[in-house]
Amino acid sequence: MTESTTENRAFVDVVKVTKVYSPDIVALQNISLSVDRGEILFLTGMSGAGKSTLLKLLCCMERPNKGLIEVAGRDTGKLKKNEIQELRQQIGIAYQDFKILPRHTVFQNVAMPMEVMYKPAREIRDRVSELLDSLQMSHKKDLPAGKLSRGEQQRVAIARAAVNRPALLLADEPTGNLDHEVTKMVMNLFLDLNNSGSTIIIATHDTSIYEGTSHRMVKLEHGLFN
Amino acid sequence: MARYRYHLKQTWRNLGQSWGTQIMTLFTVIMSVLIFSFFLLVYVNLINAGNRFSDELRLVVYLNHEIVPEMQPQIRKKIMEFSAVENIVFVSRSQAFARFKKQLGRDSDVLEDLGADIMPPSIEVYPLRDLDHLTQLKEFSDYLATLPGAQKVQYGQGWVERFGHFTELIRFTVILSGILLIMATSFMVSYTIRLTVVAKEAELEILRLLGASSTYVQTPLLIEGLLQGITGSTLGIGLLYILFTWAKERISGPGFLRLLDLTFLPPLTAVAVILVSIALCTGGSFIAIRKYMRI
Numbered sequence: 001m002t003e004s005t006t007e008n009r010a011f012v013d014v015v016k017v018t019k020v021y022s023p024d025i026v027a028l029q030n031i032s033l034s035v036d037r038g039e040i041l042f043l044t045g046m047s048g049a050g051k052s053t054l055l056k057l058l059c060c061m062e063r064p065n066k067g068l069i070e071v072a073g074r075d076t077g078k079l080k081k082n083e084i085q086e087l088r089q090q091i092g093i094a095y096q097d098f099k100i101l102p103r104h105t106v107f108q109n110v111a112m113p114m115e116v117m118y119k120p121a122r123e124i125r126d127r128v129s130e131l132l133d134s135l136q137m138s139h140k141k142d143l144p145a146g147k148l149s150r151g152e153q154q155r156v157a158i159a160r161a162a163v164n165r166p167a168l169l170l171a172d173e174p175t176g177n178l179d180h181e182v183t184k185m186v187m188n189l190f191l192d193l194n195n196s197g198s199t200i201i202i203a204t205h206d207t208s209i210y211e212g213t214s215h216r217m218v219k220l221e222h223g224l225f226n
Numbered sequence: 227m228a229r230y231r232y233h234l235k236q237t238w239r240n241l242g243q244s245w246g247t248q249i250m251t252l253f254t255v256i257m258s259v260l261i262f263s264f265f266l267l268v269y270v271n272l273i274n275a276g277n278r279f280s281d282e283l284r285l286v287v288y289l290n291h292e293i294v295p296e297m298q299p300q301i302r303k304k305i306m307e308f309s310a311v312e313n314i315v316f317v318s319r320s321q322a323f324a325r326f327k328k329q330l331g332r333d334s335d336v337l338e339d340l341g342a343d344i345m346p347p348s349i350e351v352y353p354l355r356d357l358d359h360l361t362q363l364k365e366f367s368d369y370l371a372t373l374p375g376a377q378k379v380q381y382g383q384g385w386v387e388r389f390g391h392f393t394e395l396i397r398f399t400v401i402l403s404g405i406l407l408i409m410a411t412s413f414m415v416s417y418t419i420r421l422t423v424v425a426k427e428a429e430l431e432i433l434r435l436l437g438a439s440s441t442y443v444q445t446p447l448l449i450e451g452l453l454q455g456i457t458g459s460t461l462g463i464g465l466l467y468i469l470f471t472w473a474k475e476r477i478s479g480p481g482f483l484r485l486l487d488l489t490f491l492p493p494l495t496a497v498a499v500i501l502v503s504i505a506l507c508t509g510g511s512f513i514a515i516r517k518y519m520r521i
Contacts, residue, residue: 061435081440088437099432116438118228 010070011037011168011199012058017067019053019223027053029223030067035201040194042210043203045220051203052096054220055170058201059091060084072167089117092166092198096173098157102146106137109145110159117164131159134189135182150177158186162193169193171202175209183209236446237453240422248454251418255458255507256465258410262403263466263499267491269396272389274489283382285367287349289375292318301373305351308369309362313352319345346377363390411458411503415451415510422447423518430519444515451511452504459503463496 012035019028028050035041043051056062057069060076069076071087079087092113100109107128114124132138135155140148145156154177161169169190175183187209194200204210210217219226241248293301293316302314317325322345327334351370353363363386367379423430433443467490474488491499 059435085437085439088435091437093435099435101429101432104429112432113436115232116433116436116442118232118442120228121231 010034011039011072012201013068013070014054014057015068015070017057017064017069019050019057019062020065026223028057028064028220031220031223031225033218033225035199037199038194038197040190040200040202040213040215042215042217043201043220044205044207044210044217045226046205049220050223051220052172055093055172055201055203058168058170059088059093089113089164090167092161092164092169094154094158094161094169094171094174096176098153100145100153100156100160103144105142106132106145106148106156107141109156110163113160113164127163128159131163131189134192135159135185151179151182154178155182155186158189162189165193165196166198169198169200171200171204173204173206174202175204175206180208232442233445233449237449240426240446240450241453244418244422244425247418247421248450251414251454252458252461254414255411255454255503256462258403258407259459259462259499259503260465262400262407263463263491263496264469265396265400265403266495266499267466267470269393269400270491270495271488272393272396274487283353283386285351285353285363285370285379285381287351287370287373287376288346288378288380289348289373290346290377291375292347293349293375301349304373305349305370309366310354311351312354313350315350315352317348317350319343319347322346322348349373363387407503408506411455411506412510412513415454415507416514418454419447419451419511419514420518422450423514444519447515447519448508448511451507451509454511455504455507456500458507459500462503463491463500466491 012033014031014033016030016032017028018026018030020026031050031054033054043054045051053062057064058071058076060079063077072090074083074087076084076087110128110131111124114127119127128141129138132141135158137152137155137159140152145153148156154174158171158174161171171190174186174190178186183206190200190202202209298316301316305311305314320342323337323342326345327337330337349370351366353366363381367381370376370379430443470488470490477488490496
């Protein structure tokens with residue numbers, strides 16, 4: 001009975017959350033959202049609607065002014081520093097601004113989350129090569145990431161988010177700089193991860209990636225769910 | 227095992243990214259250790275020399291009358307009240323006469339018509355042969371002059387005082403260079419780590435977002451300080467040894483310096499200098515991490 005309750009429990013729970021940036025910019029207003037374990041959720045809305053803020057709150061980059069956020073059954077507001085570190089190791093994040101290290105090679109950038117978890121070198125090599133293959137980036141693995149085009153840098157950011165097969169993957173405008181073919185590659189990668197159990201939240205205003213799919217889509221407008 | 231490999235790899239990466247600053251820091255650590263251990267070496271050799279010179283060092287208190295055996299414990303106690311000593315010998319007139327006769331050897335016949343009365347009785351006080359006691363000989367001599375029946379106190383005033391003052395000066399220099407060592411090594415290493423932290427701000431921020439533990443981020447920086455300490459202090463002591471060997475070869479001919487019989491720092495002292503330098507460098511990086519890192 002207990003096991004079944006845990007299984008059914010939402011992986012992400014956002015309850016009446018408000019986020020206000022100084023001095024009085026309201027990014028999110030009293031929003032609630034529940035995402036089940038293994039679900040793919042598309043978070044849509046115009047620029048400035050609050051999509052990125054919500055993702056930042058989920059990975060503890062920001063703290064809400066009001067409300068409760070639970071990820072993997074843990075109240076993020078009550079986590080200690082080391083617990084936040086542990087939680088972040090379960091979350092893969094593809095940032096809108098990539099946050100990659102330009103002087104590090106593509107391989108080094110993608111390998112970072114695995115290195116942080118002290119994974120064996122062979123495992124890292126295999127997994128990073130597999131991901132770079134699937135995103136057609138293998139031939140650039142030894143290049144400094146700063147030398148790549150925006151689209152290629154975005155693929156590096158996505159590969160880094162996916163490398164640990166995270167329990168929760170947050171992708172902020174993951175296809176913003178990609179053409180149709182590469183977008184399909186990225187979406188296939190997300191679907192593979194989802195099939196192996198990852199919960200995925202994708203913030204996007206690219207309608208082509210969620211139209212015609214059976215996945216849930218929620219729209220944010222001026223910090224509120226529409 | 228994987229952890230150690232990551233930490234070492236990351237340390238190597240850090241060193242590669244800021245090699246110019248690292249070399250400057252290493253140079254500072256080497257020079258600080260070299261300067262400090264040089265003065266320490268001089269000090270150690272002076273102490274050794276002092277011990278050798280003072281083997282025959284004694285204060286002779288000439289008396290105007292013999293001290294009867296019953297009085298000797300009382301006099302002994304009075305001397306010890308001022309300072310602990312190595313030995314006290316009461317020399318009677320006849321003992322002094324016999325000694326003098328022996329010293330004269332073949333010429334002792336000049337004393338044939340003379341009696342032991344020509345020699346004054348005395349007390350020979352052998353002070354402890356360490357720096358503190360050597361530098362207090364003047365005060366000790368003044369004190370001995372107040373003993374009952376004391377006429378005159380003799381010792382090698384001139385050179386002992388000069389030697390004592392010179393050794394004091396070297397001791398002061400050792401302390402000053404020790405402070406220099408502490409300040410230079412810990413400050414420079416701390417400053418280098420600070421530069422590393424500033425240069426790696428973006429990387430540290432990303433590592434934080436990826437869930438890197440404090441150990442993952444901080445250990446390579448601590449290893450960096452540790453390596454600076456190990457390399458800098460070992461090279462500093464090694465360089466001193468080379469200089470010492472070179473200098474010893476050049477002053478090993480006849481002359482005053484030969485009397486010094488120069489010796490290098492005792493192994494335990496050299497190891498202690500290295501360990502303290504390592505601790506200072508690691509401490510410097512630890513302070514910088516605590517002060518400048520947000521992770």
